[in-house]
C-alpha cells in the first residue's frame with residue numbers, strides 16, 4: 001500500500017529501541033511509486049557503471065524490475081502499513097499444550113551485502129485463554145523477514161511481536177538459515193548454516209518444554 005506524504009507511524013514503535021530496524025524519520029515521506037522511480041534511476045547508474053548496455057532488450061527493464069522487487073517484495077516489511085493484524089480467538093477448545101508452527105519459509109536479505117538469507121523459522125507458544133489463526137504466525141515471520149536484516153535481530157523481532165500479539169511470554173522462535181553472503185562470496189562456504197533462537201516465559205525456565213519443542217521441529 002502506498003503511503004501518502006505526511007506523518008506515518010514510525011516502523012517498530014511497538015518494539016524496544018534496540019530491536020527496531022534503523023530507519024530515517026522521513027522513511028515513508030515518499031510513496032512506493034516515487035521510491036520505485038528513484039531506485040530505478042540509481043540502479044540504472046550502477047548497471048551503466050558496470051559497463052552494461054541498457055539498450056539491450058533483456059537489460060532495458062532491469063532497473064525498474066529491481067526497484068519494484070525491492071519496494072514491493074524484498075523490503076515491504078519496512079512499511080508499517082504492511083504489518084499483519086494478528087487477531088486472537090477465544091480458546092473454546094481449552095487447548096493449552098504446545099502449539100508449534102514449523103518449517104515456515106523464510107526469505108530475507110542480509111543488510112551488510114544485500115544478498116538473500118534463505119531458511120526456515122519455527123515458532124511455538126502455549127495458548128492461554130486465546131488462540132491465534134495459524135497463518136498469522138507465518139505472516140509475522142514474513143513481515144520481519146522482508147527487510148534488510150541480521151538474523152539475530154530478525155529472531156528477536158519475531159519473538160517480541162508474537163509475545164505482544166499473543167499476550168503471553170510463553171513463546172519460542174528458532175531460525176535456521178543460509179546466508180548467500182557467506183556461501184557465494186567472502187569465505188565461500190556452502191555447507192555452514194546459522195541457527196538462532198529466543199525462548200521466552202516457560203520456554204526459558206522449563207527445560208523439558210524446550211526439549212519437546214526442539215524434538216517436534218526435528219532438532
Ligand SMILES: Nc1nc2c(ncn2[C@@H]2O[C@H](COP(=O)(O)OP(=O)(O)OP(=O)(O)O)[C@@H](O)[C@H]2O)c(=O)[nH]1
Nearest residue numbers: 110111112113149150151152179181182185186187
Ligand atoms: N552477526 C551476523 N553477522 C552477519 C549476518 N549476515 C552477515 N553477517 C556478517 O557480517 C560481517 C560483515 O563483516 P565485514 O568484515 O565488514 O564484511 P566483509 O569484508 O564482506 O566480510 P567477509 O564476509 O568475511 O568477507 C560478515 O562477517 C558477515 O558474515 C547476520 O545475520 N548476523
Ligand SMILES: [Zn+2]
Nearest residue numbers: 110112113181
Ligand atoms: Zn551478508
